[in-house]
Amino acid sequence: MKGRHILIFAIFIAIALFYTMGEEALMVPYYILRSLLRMTSAYILTLIFSLTFGILIAHNERAFRILFPVMDILQSIPVLGFVPFAMFFLITVFPGFGTEIVSIFLIFTSMTWAVLFNIVEGVKTIPSYIKDISKMNNIKGLNYLFHVVLPALYPPLISGSVTGWGGAWYFLVVGEYLIFADNIYILSGIGSFISKSAYSGDMVLSLLGIGVLAVVVLSINRFVWQPLLFRARKYSYGCQETYIESGESAVLALENAYREGVKEKLTKSKFFSSFFGKLFSFLGISPYSKIKKEETLSLSFLALLFIILVGLGSFIAYETSEFVEGWMVLSYSLRTIIRIIIAYLLALFWTLAVALSIARNKELLRMLMPIFDVGQSIPAVAVFPIIVVIVIQVFGGGLGIEIASVFLIMTGTQWYLLFNLIRAIRSIPGEILDLSKIMRLNTSQRLRNIIIPAIIPAIIIGSVEAIGGGLNATIVSEYIVYKDQVFYTEGLGYMMAEGAALGDSTAIILSVISMMLIVLLVNKFVWKRMLEKVERYSFGEGHG
Amino acid sequence: MVKLQINEIVKNYEVDSKTINVLDKVKFSINESESVVIVGPSGCGKTILIRIIAGLETPDSGEVILNNKKISGPDPNVMLVFQSSSLLPWRTVLENVELSLLDKEDEERRETALRYIDLVGLDGFEGSYPRELSNGMRQRVDIARALCREPEVLLMDEPFSMLDPLSANNLRNEVLRIFMDENGPIESMITITHNIEEAVIMADRILVMSQRPSRIIADVEVDLPYPRNRRGRKFNDLIDKITSLITL
Numbered sequence: 001m002k003g004r005h006i007l008i009f010a011i012f013i014a015i016a017l018f019y020t021m022g023e024e025a026l027m028v029p030y031y032i033l034r035s036l037l038r039m040t041s042a043y044i045l046t047l048i049f050s051l052t053f054g055i056l057i058a059h060n061e062r063a064f065r066i067l068f069p070v071m072d073i074l075q076s077i078p079v080l081g082f083v084p085f086a087m088f089f090l091i092t093v094f095p096g097f098g099t100e101i102v103s104i105f106l107i108f109t110s111m112t113w114a115v116l117f118n119i120v121e122g123v124k125t126i127p128s129y130i131k132d133i134s135k136m137n138n139i140k141g142l143n144y145l146f147h148v149v150l151p152a153l154y155p156p157l158i159s160g161s162v163t164g165w166g167g168a169w170y171f172l173v174v175g176e177y178l179i180f181a182d183n184i185y186i187l188s189g190i191g192s193f194i195s196k197s198a199y200s201g202d203m204v205l206s207l208l209g210i211g212v213l214a215v216v217v218l219s220i221n222r223f224v225w226q227p228l229l230f231r232a233r234k235y236s237y238g239c240q241e242t243y244i245e246s247g248e249s250a251v252l253a254l255e256n257a258y259r260e261g262v263k264e265k266l267t268k269s270k271f272f273s274s275f276f277g278k279l280f281s282f283l284g285i286s287p288y289s290k291i292k293k294e295e296t297l298s299l300s301f302l303a304l305l306f307i308i309l310v311g312l313g314s315f316i317a318y319e320t321s322e323f324v325e326g327w328m329v330l331s332y333s334l335r336t337i338i339r340i341i342i343a344y345l346l347a348l349f350w351t352l353a354v355a356l357s358i359a360r361n362k363e364l365l366r367m368l369m370p371i372f373d374v375g376q377s378i379p380a381v382a383v384f385p386i387i388v389v390i391v392i393q394v395f396g397g398g399l400g401i402e403i404a405s406v407f408l409i410m411t412g413t414q415w416y417l418l419f420n421l422i423r424a425i426r427s428i429p430g431e432i433l434d435l436s437k438i439m440r441l442n443t444s445q446r447l448r449n450i451i452i453p454a455i456i457p458a459i460i461i462g463s464v465e466a467i468g469g470g471l472n473a474t475i476v477s478e479y480i481v482y483k484d485q486v487f488y489t490e491g492l493g494y495m496m497a498e499g500a501a502l503g504d505s506t507a508i509i510l511s512v513i514s515m516m517l518i519v520l521l522v523n524k525f526v527w528k529r530m531l532e533k534v535e536r537y538s539f540g541e542g543h544g
Numbered sequence: 545m546v547k548l549q550i551n552e553i554v555k556n557y558e559v560d561s562k563t564i565n566v567l568d569k570v571k572f573s574i575n576e577s578e579s580v581v582i583v584g585p586s587g588c589g590k591t592i593l594i595r596i597i598a599g600l601e602t603p604d605s606g607e608v609i610l611n612n613k614k615i616s617g618p619d620p621n622v623m624l625v626f627q628s629s630s631l632l633p634w635r636t637v638l639e640n641v642e643l644s645l646l647d648k649e650d651e652e653r654r655e656t657a658l659r660y661i662d663l664v665g666l667d668g669f670e671g672s673y674p675r676e677l678s679n680g681m682r683q684r685v686d687i688a689r690a691l692c693r694e695p696e697v698l699l700m701d702e703p704f705s706m707l708d709p710l711s712a713n714n715l716r717n718e719v720l721r722i723f724m725d726e727n728g729p730i731e732s733m734i735t736i737t738h739n740i741e742e743a744v745i746m747a748d749r750i751l752v753m754s755q756r757p758s759r760i761i762a763d764v765e766v767d768l769p770y771p772r773n774r775r776g777r778k779f780n781d782l783i784d785k786i787t788s789l790i791t792l
Contacts, residue, residue: 431630434600438618439693445646453634537634 005370006218013211020204028193032216035172035189038100042107043165046115049108051157054119055149071116073520078468079110079171080475081512084500087180099185103175110171111164118160122153155232162225169217170379170412174476180500190216191382198385199481210382214374328495333514336478336491339402340470343409347466348459351418356451359425360433372418380411380473385482392487401489405477412473413466420465424458425451456534464527471515547732548597548697549573553606555592566592568757569606574697579723579733581743584753585790590736591627593753594701597734598624610697623695627702629682631674637661638670641689660692660729661685665718680711687719694729701736712742717771720746724770740786744779745772752789762789 017025053071057064086105091098126148134144176192177199178185186192194209358364387407392400428451436446474493479486488494492511499507555567566589574580584590595601597608599618607614610621631640641657648656661670664684674682683703690698703719704712722728737743743750744766752762764786772779 429630431626431628432632434595434598434624434626435630437600438598438622438624439644439646440618440620441646449643449646450632453632534634 003222006215006222009211009218010215013208013215017208017212020208028190028212031188031190031193032212034187035176035191036216038104038175038187038189039107039165039168039172042104042111042168043161045104045108046111046161046164050112050116050119050160051153054116055123055145055153058120058123068120071113073516075113075117077512078472078475078515079106080174080472081496081508081515082106082109083174083178084180084496084505084508087178087185087500088505091180099178099187102178103172103187106171106175107168111161111168114164114167115157115160118156118163119153122156123149126152151235154235158225158228158232162221162229165220165225166217166376169213170381173213173379173381179481179497180503182501182503191379194382198382199484201482203386206382206386210378213382214378217378218374329510329514332490332492332495332511333518335489336471336474336493337518339406339478339491340409340413340467340474343406343470344413344463344466346406347410347414347417348463351414351421352459355418355421355425356447359422365422372415376415376419380408381476383411384408384476384480388480388482388487401480401487404480404487405474405489405491408477409470409473412469412477416465416469417459417462420458420462421455424455428454453537457531457537460527460530460534464523467522468519471519545576546573547576547578547611548734549609550593550597551607551609553593553596553603553608555589555596555601555603565757567596567603568759570753570759571606572751572760572763574732574734576731578748579720579735579746580749580751581735581737581747582751582753583737583740583743583786583790584758585755586738588753588755588758590738590753591701593758594624594699594734594736597697598622598699600624620693621696622699623690623693623697624699624701625683625686625690625703628706629674629679629686631682631685633674636671636673637666637677637685640674640685641692644689644693656692657688660688663691663722664688678711680707680715683707683715684718687715691722691729696731698723698730698733699735700733702738703735704742705737705739716742716745720770740783740790741774743786744768744782745774750786752786764789 014025017028053067057067057071083102083106086102087099090101090105094101130148130152134140134148139147172189173191173194176187176189177195178187186196190209190213194206194213197203197206197209358368388401388404391404391407394400395403432450432454436450441449471492474491475496476493478491478493479488479497481487488498492514495507496511496515499505499511550570550572552569552571553567554565554569557564557566570593572580582590582593592601596603599608599615599622602616609615610619615622632643635643638654638657638661641661642653645653645656658670661667664687666681666684666688669677669681674685677685683706687703700719704716707715723730723733735743735746737746747766750762750764750766751760752764753759754761764782766782768776768778768782
């Protein structure tokens, strides 16, 4: 999307705002500023946290063995599950601005994993020849960090940031309108502007709010991330394949240039390696560290621990909670799982169909990508009330809310799948597609023999994210407030939201733990197994 | 008998809104049971030329004529072997070769595939996956996959350049042996290379391409018996001649 399109869109929204709100529209820039401040603070936290821990985890074997699984599990907690706890602690500790911290914390937790795991991956994929050069030139500690690790991390950091930041808008909307123990906490910002308008039934205003948000999101993508992504290519070890001209020497030349550059930089700055150098060497940040993934704490062990915890928790729950009873956790889990599976299958169906038909068509892709970008950038939660009202009017209360919640869960799953699939189809090597042309395979032969197998890993990886995102969406999909009326359907998300509304910590804990369990078990017993099975499906170098 | 005619092929590329003329009226023809090797400086458009012959790209003007018929798009009688192995990693060697034969009955497909796997010296590896093979072996699978279609013209785009010299030499001899076999599958063969020695080893005729905008600037007959003696005086004279033509 070009800058001037965004500008036209923005002017249009601004005029509409003045038309409906009059002078109050002048408050909107202030809301935007507040929201951006929140996002930026969360992003700075994310940078500090994920760089420190990412580099440490990737370099220090012991830290990796202990922290990686822990973070993997923390990651599996639906972000919104953190909210009630955070509310409880932070509002008591900082009565004045506790909610502000909660909302920043919420955004932070939604941003940070994408960045963190990208960084860990980035450190680990520093080519071994770079490590060898560093060893030969005795580069370690701070020098190694500044001249090898950080530049190498630039591309994964940026692409992780784009993902994390993009996902965080969703939680900004939630985080500015918090419900806890009979109180509603509203922070001024563009998210709460949308929520307030929607919940009070002013559809026009909430739609305009969504428009404002779309302008903000698109401008940041266009004017911040896009230039940064472009710059990141310079730091990338992987080289764009120059397939047509078979640029035999381009890759080599680039690698050589990089080697020379690193070598030169590294040998020049010796004075750095004083205190910090030793510190970083001590922490294990040097080309010498090697980590194997298999040596981490066993996930199944941790999962077992959680099962025991849930057992204990449920036992206590029956004693203390007024809300939780009997087999509620189990039946709610089942309902939620079924809902997610339906939503996931629907999402998979349409994204696969769309990705297959557009990914290889440059014109179509160029036309549709901006629409998808806007679609993804509008946090689904913001449009929930509108969808709910429409669906309930069409299908009636009982079935309506059921359909609405599946539909809302879909909004949390489909984008991961769509973008993963498009990327995967586009990265099928050119030779392979040429091959199918030379062999004159027809469309169905090509799909069955080449395209579908080639994107199976991407489908699985996209599914991991989709299921996680779907679970997250249940919290706002199974419990919806509209015009002071609560619509809900029974499930884990409802349990958590209702627990938060009642201030019933047992219900919250139980629902969070059940969600984590679902994520961990599904990851371990479904996705991980499938990934191992399709390992050979990826187009990698074999051993020569 | 003329097998394949390349008629005044022109191909331009748009780079940063500038038009670059890559192929400028390239014209040559190939006879039945002839091995032609095209050499030329890097970036002269050799790969584009062979992709046009394979029907993967359309020229801006000019035509490719096979058996007196103009071809547009991939033709079943022309197969291309890529520079780097293009095997599907999730299929075994046998399944990869069978991909070429999807239109055949199961039994015939298997039998043909196995015969060609045997022909390229991979007997016993039909159940292996590409990543379990060395570069040279993978390239053999690619060649088997192309051969089993029994194309009238086999195109190869720097087929041995990703291999170490020893494997390259072995595979080159293997391909020549298959080509020389009267009852073998290949009728004519076009190979692209920037290895001049390789050209002199393989070619009945060597076509030399110029810098961009490229055309054929020399057509050198190699009148030496196979297998060629690399130490022979004639062999080395030819290498010198081609080298001076390229650096002209």
